[in-house]
Amino acid sequence: xxxxxxxxxxxxxxxxxxxxxSLTLRRLDRGVALDIRGSDGEVRGGRAVSHPVxxxxxxVRAAVLVALLTPPGAQAAQSARPGPxxxxxxxGLQGEFQDWIVGCDNTRTCRAIGLPAxxxxxxxxxxxxxxxxxxxxxxxxxxxxxxxxGARPLDGTLQLAxxxxxxxxxxxxxxxxxxxxxxxxxxxxxxxAAAEGALLRALRTAKVLTVAxxxxxxxxxxxxxxxxxxLLLVDERQQxxxxxxxxxxxxDRPDAEVPAPPPLPRPxxxxxxxxxxxxxxxxxxxxxxxxxxxxxxxxxREGTGALERVVARLAPGLVLYALPCWQGAxxxxxxxxxxxxxxxxxxxxxxxxxxxxxxxxxxxxxPRHILGGDEVDPARGEISEFAKGRGIADCGTAASWLWTxxxxxxxxxxxxxxxxxxxxxxxxxxxxxxPPG
Numbered sequence: 001x002x003x004x005x006x007x008x009x010x011x012x013x014x015x016x017x018x019x020x021x022s023l024t025l026r027r028l029d030r031g032v033a034l035d036i037r038g039s040d041g042e043v044r045g046g047r048a049v050s051h052p053v054x055x056x057x058x059x060v061r062a063a064v065l066v067a068l069l070t071p072p073g074a075q076a077a078q079s080a081r082p083g084p085x086x087x088x089x090x091x092g093l094q095g096e097f098q099d100w101i102v103g104c105d106n107t108r109t110c111r112a113i114g115l116p117a118x119x120x121x122x123x124x125x126x127x128x129x130x131x132x133x134x135x136x137x138x139x140x141x142x143x144x145x146x147x148x149x150g151a152r153p154l155d156g157t158l159q160l161a162x163x164x165x166x167x168x169x170x171x172x173x174x175x176x177x178x179x180x181x182x183x184x185x186x187x188x189x190x191x192x193a194a195a196e197g198a199l200l201r202a203l204r205t206a207k208v209l210t211v212a213x214x215x216x217x218x219x220x221x222x223x224x225x226x227x228x229x230x231l232l233l234v235d236e237r238q239q240x241x242x243x244x245x246x247x248x249x250x251x252d253r254p255d256a257e258v259p260a261p262p263p264l265p266r267p268x269x270x271x272x273x274x275x276x277x278x279x280x281x282x283x284x285x286x287x288x289x290x291x292x293x294x295x296x297x298x299x300x301r302e303g304t305g306a307l308e309r310v311v312a313r314l315a316p317g318l319v320l321y322a323l324p325c326w327q328g329a330x331x332x333x334x335x336x337x338x339x340x341x342x343x344x345x346x347x348x349x350x351x352x353x354x355x356x357x358x359x360x361x362x363x364x365x366x367p368r369h370i371l372g373g374d375e376v377d378p379a380r381g382e383i384s385e386f387a388k389g390r391g392i393a394d395c396g397t398a399a400s401w402l403w404t405x406x407x408x409x410x411x412x413x414x415x416x417x418x419x420x421x422x423x424x425x426x427x428x429x430x431x432x433x434x435p436p437g
Contacts, residue, residue: 091410092430095233095357096417098226103354103415103428104237108132108261111428112230114209115420117223121145122394122421123185124220126209128231130247132238132261138247140196142176143422144186144211144220154178154186157214160195162202162224168195169214185423203227204248226358233357267411267433268404270380276311276319285346286321286337298367299325299335307332310376314403317342320349325370330391333372336383351383351401352410354430360417372397383408395419398427 094103099117104110114126125143130136144154158176160167170176175192190196202209207225210218231247234240240258242251282290293299307324314320319341322334336349348369366372372387373396381403389395395416401408413431416422 091352092354092413093233093237093357094354094360094415094417094428094430095230096226096359097229097233098359099223100226100230101417101428102230102233103430104132104234105429106262106431107264108238109429110234110237112227112234113422113426113428114203114222114224114227114230115418116221117225121220124222125420125422125426126222127426128234128247130234130238134255134258134260137245138196138200140190140199141179142186142188142190142211143426144188146185154181154188158188159212159214160199161210161212161218162199162206163208164210165202165206167198167202168192170195200247203231229358264432264434267436268402268409270382271403271405273320273378273381273403274313275378276313278309278311280311282321282323283339283341283344283346285344286339289337289346289348290323290335293325293335293367293370298370299323303327304332307334310334312376312378314338314381315405320376322374322376331373331386331388333366333370333387334374335367336369336371349408351399351408353399354413354415382411389416389419392421393424394421399431 092103092105095101100112100114102110102112109131110129112128114128116124123143123145127141127143128138129141130138155172158170158172160170168175170190170192172178172188175190175195176188177191178186178188180187190199199209203224205228207223209222209224211220211222212218228248232241232249235246235248238258238261240246240255241249243253243255243258244250245255245258290299294301301324304324304327307327309324310320310322312320317340319339321337321339323337325333325335327333336351337346338349339346348367350368351371353368371383371385374383374385374387376383382400384400385397387397395418397413397415399413400411402411410431411433414427414429416427
């Protein structure tokens, strides 16, 4: 008997016992991924398939038996072989794990950010960056709040402690380099190799990191809850698990076995689209979709009078409608729909976005056809979004898409899902293309 899983947001999962494997069916933006994992959590095999998905129960049982009966040595040999290139199949990836957020772009360049426990001080973070190249080393920076005006500069020696255990001290200027002493917050890169190594090891198991001047009480505290999960996602995305340089699960494989990241792609050529009168009457199928969004409180007619309706012909028989959705204190939004004039069919415009892991998978989000702080540039055939979570732009989403003649291709995407007083430069970069010129 077939089991039809199409449309189930939670997918399919089989829990493992110590000597068993797990079988999970994860939803992807354009399909699902079937992962077979052993008792140690390592992926034994998997594949991505498109919707709709129908699984034979016999096939499921067979997949489980294959994982169960594969000898450990064969499993190790299999996991040592380079896997499929995820960056070619994924636009980008981001996740949120307790007090840590993480993101990797389409070239496997990753950033993980650790924050104070929720509702604690803003403007404080530990930021770890790592390129996707096999020899790339992690770069760790501390973002620290400046004390009141007139306080002495960040000098002398800084002492980090993980769960109260001191790490090697950091001499300001040599072991810890302050990048811009005049900035509103201190940003300092860890240069001391011993301290960096001790901190990386602490991130795997410790719960709290404190920062203090030598001999003084801590002036900053960072949560390490979720750090191991966030860094494991970096290892997974960069295919470093089992290599000497892995952040969380190092092994005996040399770093040279890490696959080289894909090159930065070139964006499609700009393709102008034809604007139509904003007073064009809404076709009945588009009007029904829009009214459904209004009824569901996804959009509102109140206060949106200043937002212009945008209507553009993308191609013969295909018209884009961007309709006022809501207006806030510092930005508005529009709901985007496509109308196929030949068939009379209409649908929300769902633009490609990065995948999400961890807590972000289950968190409620704005429907994907509603864009905040959006603009349409007909001369380039471009849709852009700069949706700020707060007026100071310390969180939100910035993205752009170009019309290719068939669909909209993502050309840039950055995001910061939590509002904690960080700069726009701290946002997670999730997709990049070769800059113009």
